[in-house]
Amino acid sequence: MITVLRIGHRINRDKRITTHVALVARAFGADKIIITTKDEKIKENITSICKKFGGNFQIETGADPKKIIKQWNGTIIHLTMYGDNLKKSISKIDKNDDLLIIVGAEKVPPYFYENADFNISVGNQPHSEVAALAIFLDRYLNGKWLTEQFNGKIEIIPSNKRKKVLSKKEKSD
């Protein structure tokens, strides 16, 4: 089980970035996202996408991050540009453990650095928690996203020239 814990989400300011974090979590192989701020709209939005595109991804909003961290039975990692080398850190994670991946918005309080088993950086340049999560999951799960089947009502057929979308009972462009 891989759970992403999105902390510091500000409903107006972060809605689009947090939506991207949630969709990346789903597409790249996580099982669940917990957004610590209560936000029904983002929950509806992600749930609706999951219904269409398939899979068992879960979303929860409004939760006390410290409580989750204290009760977590598994490995806790925090993705940050200040963290340790990605490859080295991944090699130390027990792959049998349930994984909690903390992804912050803007400035993250010291508590999270201190309580993570691993603070991990995807490069030490400023970029994006969206990209960091995608690359982390890609490496940690050895590119599982490349072959994962979601069996949704809607399926995209890869194409070099046009949109090809397969619905449950019909093909259309």
Add this chain to the structure above:
Amino acid sequence: MITVLRIGHRINRDKRITTHVALVARAFGADKIIITTKDEKIKENITSICKKFGGNFQIETGADPKKIIKQWNGTIIHLTMYGDNLKKSISKIDKNDDLLIIVGAEKVPPYFYENADFNISVGNQPHSEVAALAIFLDRYLNGKWLTEQFNGKIEIIPSNKRKKVLSKKEKSD
């Protein structure tokens, strides 16, 4: 030379996502971003980050995308969830060519699908142009971001437990 062409940027709605796209472009090995909408604020923001963290990344805003595409002397790709398989597509790109990578916000007009040499998907699930760009550049440049030196005024020292930042003449936490 790798240039990212960000189309459809809406100043208020997309400012944070476009900022992440620009920072990912820089961190993962592109040389330049062109944002077709004129936006001085995002330009200042990215330029300021480049000054601190180093490298030669360029940003331009306010440009006609069709003109750029028509005059492009090299390969044009468009990242889209409807596109063709990533690995297969990358193997077909001539690596000596200058590369223009089109990254859309929301709905992309057919013109861009039709005028790209390659429409490429990073998986066919909905997720994020930020993640798609990071994974594309990671694969296309064989993880160049892992070893690239930016030689900035500020350097982050990887650490599992705390923020370690090296400034030009002093070390501080």
